[in-house]
Each structure stands twice: as structure tokens, then as C-alpha cells.
Amino acid sequence: MSEPVLSLKGITKAYNTGRPNEVTVLRGVGLDLAPGEVVALVAPSGAGKSTLLHIAGLLDTPDAGTVHIGGEDMTGRSDGRRTAVRRSDVGFIYQFHHLLPEFTALENIVLPQLVNGTGRRAAEERAMELLTSVGVAPRAGHRPAALSGGEQQRVAFCRAMANAPALLLADEPTGNLDPQTSDQVFDTLMDLVRQTGLCALIATHNPGLATRMDRRIFLDGGQMVSNLS
Structure with missing residues (x-):
């Protein structure tokens, strides 16, 4: 097991x-x-x-x-170690999308990858792959305010998956x-989870x-x- x-x-x-x-x-x-x-x-x-x-x-x-x-016991770990594990191994999705309003959908997914040390070209490629998988690639250049609620949440899903947690x-x-x-957005989330394992x-x-x-x-x-x- x-x-x-x-x-x-x-x-x-x-x-x-x-x-x-x-x-x-x-x-x-x-x-x-x-x-x-x-x-x-x-x-x-x-x-x-x-x-x-x-x-x-x-x-x-x-x-x-x-x-x-x-397998790593996080009890008593330093703030730096906890942050590193959270950044690389854990993805978060909330009821509200919390996308950064001044950045496009693509940029919102690129940013956490850059923080994690991924190069910009690779981060953009990963972001487009994720947006394509949830059917929002045509909206990649739009800021959150120009997206529907369902589209915003799909982008938030992609952001959570950006660093392959x-x-x-x-x-x-x-x-x-x-x-x-x-229902539609939940189906998208389940598909994304199943695809990544x-x-x-x-x-x-x-x-x-x-x-x-x-x-x-x-x-x-x-x-x-x-x-x-």
C-alpha cells in the first residue's frame, strides 16, 4: 500500500x-x-x-x-520549510477565486510558477496547457473582471494546479x-484531478x-x- x-x-x-x-x-x-x-x-x-x-x-x-x-512530519518545521512544502506540494482553491485583478488569466497561472523557480517560457506553456484543459484558453489574455464566474473559477483551478502539487x-x-x-465547474475540477492523479x-x-x-x-x-x- x-x-x-x-x-x-x-x-x-x-x-x-x-x-x-x-x-x-x-x-x-x-x-x-x-x-x-x-x-x-x-x-x-x-x-x-x-x-x-x-x-x-x-x-x-x-x-x-x-x-x-x-511522509514528512511538518510538526515544528521552520516557516521557510513549511512555505516551501506549501508552495510545491499543495494547491488551494477557495469559494471565491481570489485572482489578481491587474493580471490576465494566463499571468495569474504563470506567477506562482515563477515564484517557485520555473522559467517564464515553461511557465507560460504550462499555463496554456492548463487553460486548454479546462476550456478557457481563448480567454487567456483577459483579466478576471472580463471573465464569467465559471471562467474565473476555472482559472483559479488552473492556478492551484500550476506547480503540479x-x-x-x-x-x-x-x-x-x-x-x-x-455542476459544470465541478465536472471540470474532477476531470482535472483525475487527469493529474x-x-x-x-x-x-x-x-x-x-x-x-x-x-x-x-x-x-x-x-x-x-x-x-
């Missing part, structure tokens, strides 16, 4: 620690994600989905527990779209989308309460 791309063990997180209004959002959460696996993270708003994704993606640290990415984390990636566009953890409160993934995990009261295939 191959080593998990992401392994979370005993993840606990509280806010306002030590104060009367302390809130514990995660209580000993554990999770393994295998290469090529697409997992739905299902929970109502405020149940800790975003917090868990931020910890998994090294944007936040747990109060207790460990995060392994690609092993792990994709998505927080309600179609939650800001109308139902028809949401990475593993993905996708937070959603949409049961219809959740059932289309390989596995569903459920958070309730800060704990993982079910793990259904």
Missing part, C-alpha cells in the same frame, strides 16, 4: 485559548488521503471545515496532533456559483457533489463522526 499523501493524526484546535469564551473547533481529528483519492469533507458552516483545511495545508498549526505531507485542498469551490454553473480534499455542504467523490468524511462537534465509502 502506498504512503498517504496527507496524514493527520490527533488534530486539535481551539480559539481564545484560556479565556471564558474559548471555542474548540477540532477534537482529535485523524485522516489519511491516498494518492489519486478524492475525498469530500462534509459539515455545516462553522463546524471546522476551513480550519481543518488550513491546518492540512500548513496555513495554520494545530494545538495538538501532527500533519504529514508526502500532490495535494489539492478546496473549500466550497463551487459555493459562489449558480447550480447549473456549479493527485489527491484532493474538498469541503462542501452539497450532498450531491459529495456523493460524486470517492469517499465522504463528516465533522460534527469538532470530531470525525463517520467515514463512508
Whole structure:
């Protein structure tokens, strides 16, 4: 059996620690994600989905527990090492696209590659390949304001995939779209994930989308309460 791309063990997180209004959002959460696996993270708003994704993606640290990415224990690692792993091994998609408005669709995908040390020509070629794969290549020279909501989110998918991460984390990636566009964009995301063979953890409160993934995990009261295939 191959080593998990992401392994979370005993993840606990509280806010306002030590104060009367302390809130514990995660209580000993554990999770393994295998290469090529697409997992739905299902929970109502405020149940800790975003917090868990931020910890998994090294944007936040747990109060207790460990995060392994690609077999490397990230506990206690320097900010520089965490940033390097996050940049090369993890892709993020949010409910809102967060594209840089002053740059074109192509440039938004090129920039993270340049930061990661890729040459400009190779970065542009990679960006065009990704835009072509999601059907937005004709819009490569347009800035985000000139794109539809679905097009903006497709470009955001490409940006997340730009550095060929092993792990994709998505927080309600179609939650800001109308139902028809949401289905179309989700199909695009699943095609992109399947083509690349990475593993993905996708937070959603949409049961219809959740059932289309390989596995569903459920958070309730800060704990993982079910793990259904």
C-alpha cells in the first residue's frame, strides 16, 4: 500500500485559548488521503471545515496532533520549510477565486510558477496547457473582471494546479456559483484531478457533489463522526 499523501493524526484546535469564551473547533481529528483519492469533507458552516483545511495545508498549526505531507512530519518545521512544502506540494482553491485583478488569466497561472523557480517560457506553456484543459484558453489574455464566474473559477483551478502539487485542498469551490454553473465547474475540477492523479480534499455542504467523490468524511462537534465509502 502506498504512503498517504496527507496524514493527520490527533488534530486539535481551539480559539481564545484560556479565556471564558474559548471555542474548540477540532477534537482529535485523524485522516489519511491516498494518492489519486478524492475525498469530500462534509459539515455545516462553522463546524471546522476551513480550519481543518488550513491546518492540512500548513496555513495554520494545530494545538495538538501532527500533519504529514508526502511522509514528512511538518510538526515544528521552520516557516521557510513549511512555505516551501506549501508552495510545491499543495494547491488551494477557495469559494471565491481570489485572482489578481491587474493580471490576465494566463499571468495569474504563470506567477506562482515563477515564484517557485520555473522559467517564464515553461511557465507560460504550462499555463496554456492548463487553460486548454479546462476550456478557457481563448480567454487567456483577459483579466478576471472580463471573465464569467465559471471562467474565473476555472482559472483559479488552473492556478492551484500550476506547480503540479500532490495535494489539492478546496473549500466550497463551487459555493459562489449558480447550480447549473456549479455542476459544470465541478465536472471540470474532477476531470482535472483525475487527469493529474493527485489527491484532493474538498469541503462542501452539497450532498450531491459529495456523493460524486470517492469517499465522504463528516465533522460534527469538532470530531470525525463517520467515514463512508
